[in-house]
Amino acid sequence: MERNPFVLHVATLLRSPGSREHRIVSGRIDDLRVGTTAVGDHSKVSADLVLESVHGGILATGEVRACWVGECRRCLARASGEVRAFVRELFEPQPATDSVYPLTGEDLDVEPLARDAILLDLPLAPLCRQDCRGLCAACGSDLNEEACSCAEGAVDWRWAALDALKP
Numbered sequence: 001m002e003r004n005p006f007v008l009h010v011a012t013l014l015r016s017p018g019s020r021e022h023r024i025v026s027g028r029i030d031d032l033r034v035g036t037t038a039v040g041d042h043s044k045v046s047a048d049l050v051l052e053s054v055h056g057g058i059l060a061t062g063e064v065r066a067c068w069v070g071e072c073r074r075c076l077a078r079a080s081g082e083v084r085a086f087v088r089e090l091f092e093p094q095p096a097t098d099s100v101y102p103l104t105g106e107d108l109d110v111e112p113l114a115r116d117a118i119l120l121d122l123p124l125a126p127l128c129r130q131d132c133r134g135l136c137a138a139c140g141s142d143l144n145e146e147a148c149s150c151a152e153g154a155v156d157w158r159w160a161a162l163d164a165l166k167p
């Protein structure tokens with residue numbers, strides 16, 4: 001079985017409280033999805049962390065990154081971008097609260113930390129670009145590609161209604 005890249009051996013750190021180690025890890029994490037936005041199947045999540053030995057636990061501080069793809073909320077075209085989430089989380093052998101991650105023996109599994117950070121920061125309703133003009137609500141034209149005449153058309157419809165009353 002392939003070794004999980006997110007599981008870090010921290011025996012040396014635990015033996016010397018106050019010490020630190022810089023670790024960079026990356027690998028695949030399944031099911032990172034919010035709505036239509038997801039980290040692609042072949043896209044890796046990376047974590048750049050400083051691990052600090054504190055009172056029998058480990059404090060992990062750093063950045064978690066991943067590329068995502070999704071659907072533009074205005075024009076439905078492909079949208080993509082990168083999540084860069086700042087993290088500062090504590091790991092303890094017996095977590096007393098939900099906000100602390102578990103530390104199993106001398107192994108620190110940072111995958112749950114990376115997963116939570118990415119899920120929290122994935123854009124639920126992304127844009128393909130900041131000034132996306134979207135689709136016309138009346139005719140469905142992609143206004144990034146072409147201008148439609150629906151705005152002028154709105155005036156014409158009134159006349160069309162009057163015309164319809166004529167015998």
Ligand SMILES: [Zn+2]
Nearest residue numbers: 072075128132
């Ligand atoms: Zn768009």
Ligand SMILES: [Zn+2]
Nearest residue numbers: 136139148150
């Ligand atoms: Zn239109």
